[in-house]
Amino acid sequence: MAEEIGAELDPAEHIRSPAKILYSSLTKSYEGPVIIEGGMPLLHGSCLKLFNQIEGPLILLAADETQLNLKKHSLSYISAAEEAIHSVTHKFVDGAIAVSDPVAEATQALVDGPIKVSEPFIESSRYQNLPTHNQTKKSAGPLQVLNVGEYKPGNGQDLLIDSLEYTNSNIEVSFVGPGTGSINSDDKNINALGFVDESTLIEKYCSSDLLVFSGRTGAFPVATLEAWRAGLPTLVTKRIGTAPYVHSISNDLVVECNPRKIADGIEWFASQSTEDREKLGSKFYDISSEYSESRGRLRFKRAYNEMLEELDYS
Template identity: 40%
Template sequence: MVEPEYEITPKPIFLYYDPHPVHEKMASYVNAEMVQCETGTPIDRIRAGRNHDFGNRPVILEGGVPLAEGAALKTVGTSGPLIALGADSTYHDIVDPMPSRSRTSRLTHRVAQRFVDGTLAVSDRIATIADQLTDGPVRITHPFIETDRYSQLREMEPSLGGSRILCVGKYREKNGQDILVRALPQVDTNVTFDFVGPDTTDLPKSDQIKTHGFVSEEQLLELFESASLMVFPAPVGAFPVATLEGLCAGLPVVTTPGVGTATLIRGVNGRLISDPMPYDLAQTIDWYFSLPDERRNELGNQAACYGAGFDEEAGLEAFAFELTNLLTELEYNATITNV
């Protein structure tokens, strides 16, 4: 965990559920107190919010799970301003319902947004949605790549002349791995897919589909280096760090219009943006592998340029800057000092 660089008084609360390592570092950087949110029934979450007494301390809500508890906290509990860290697909689901989400969950999240005082969004799209759902200020703070991995990825030379496709992420319906598997029979190029991440071993295996599950840091870096292309097929995504890591390594990335990093990837080449449908993904994959090695290398260099700057130090500084500005905009009386 990183050492705190900023001291905010009163000390912030970071209300979380299964926190992303990057978000944990953000919380530590501003010396926030980590508090796990309730994950039971809606009544359990309301009861938990009612029972909190945080005084006048600002509360940062990580993603969608703590929103109901935060709304209850705001109405019948005790706290300072409620800051939503818009960092998951909750926002997309509210405006464009996802089949994997329930109506009850969607309605709860929509209503809870009314109690949010300000939003730190990880992408332009989430910021736009938050503007529609809340009356408070919205600022953007992007995730970043952790220091050690960033350094190793920047020095990497991926195997752009090969035919291996890397897909990184937990095996979940929302992450689109099943769409990519269904695309394989429609891909004319003789490619191999490497699926990496928790539960990916549940995917069907074949000569062309390799499933690795959760891997060590060393194994992950080896898979990045052996890859010729990354595909992140999720229909929606906040600002996935895995795609940043691909760009950082100089690996062209295929993704969909609903993913936050699509704005970066479009800068590498607009043909790398595909609709989240098997046929469209297959067409995009075949287009990429039809390119001569020289052109693939050019795209790799462009990807590396777009992946630069998402290092840990810059990301943490940006988060602290946007958080303190947001609190100031809310006219919250906080003392902010460098540690």
């Protein structure tokens, strides 16, 4: 995408050594705008600016929960050293493109330049492979709950597991994503699938009744967009970037970030009739068309060009 808009994407995410970051900063230079995403590219970009190796603006793509963790949510796994490093490196950034309004608000507290918002999209291949509606026939049995995402504290898989203690309905939860295979699945109601291939992921979107994104924080999870495309109703915590869209469909599907409230949301959905669940799925599907790759790329290009105008760069 960077090439399409006349910018360069800094490749420093593959550099893990601070010494190599410093060496690259002294030997590499850029003539035009540079887009960075992630911790190491941010450190690299800061050094490039410090040593005057960039002629154009340094633009941060704020696409994950980093800025939220630093400025909006007090999370114990963010160290004081990380906070200090980010507070310094963000000051070298000329502007940022955030994936949601909450991320933009948090980034504004770190970056002195303009902040634009460009919501992410579903990659074309997956967008096309997902069904136009969740039409898989559900067999009688447990409510099939799906959770998609890397296994880490921010994604709150532990909160979803703990919520099962407060549910009365017959529920089966499938965890999909890197690291989720290590979740204790001794409980017969938990399926810890780990990283799965494309066809298995799509099958899970189709055969599930409800996606639950129980994160302590979340910028704008693409997993929720993919669920919508499959017509799969979605429950999220209030700390998730897609929460306003879920709330517009049902405020019962946006909950506080704790096991009891997550359980309440699941129980509410379980109490709905099949017809009402299908209506919810149809509403989610209707908003998914905004997240095609073509529309997403147009959003990003517009946000990028508006930023260059504000930075008076041409």
